[in-house]
Amino acid sequence: MNSDLALWGVFLAVGVGTFALRLCFIEIHGRWRIPSLLSRSLRYVPASVLAALVLPAVVYPAGHGEFVLNNPQMPAAIIAAGVAWFTRSTLLTLGVGMAALWAFKYLVASV
Structure with a gap:
């Protein structure tokens, strides 16, 4: 009790x-009144939080504690980051990133 x-x-x-x-x-x-420098820096908080959440899942797949070289998520993430950098399109980044991930998973499974 x-x-x-x-x-x-x-x-x-x-x-x-x-x-x-x-x-x-x-x-x-x-x-x-929030200072302008603090206001500008707070705009980057969502992107940095998203990166902090996504990066461990990409680098350490399935919760492994070690770096795996045949991880298909890393090259797919690099390609998606390049598409995002050059196009600034969220939908195109998601589409190309998923297509690259599926392609790399197929290549790793077939080898």
């Missing part, structure tokens, strides 16, 4: 803390 009460207390504290953190940014947003 005591551990259940402590667990609910932790849930309540985390919920109140999360609400307070989000509320303070909403309340401060109208009152403070």
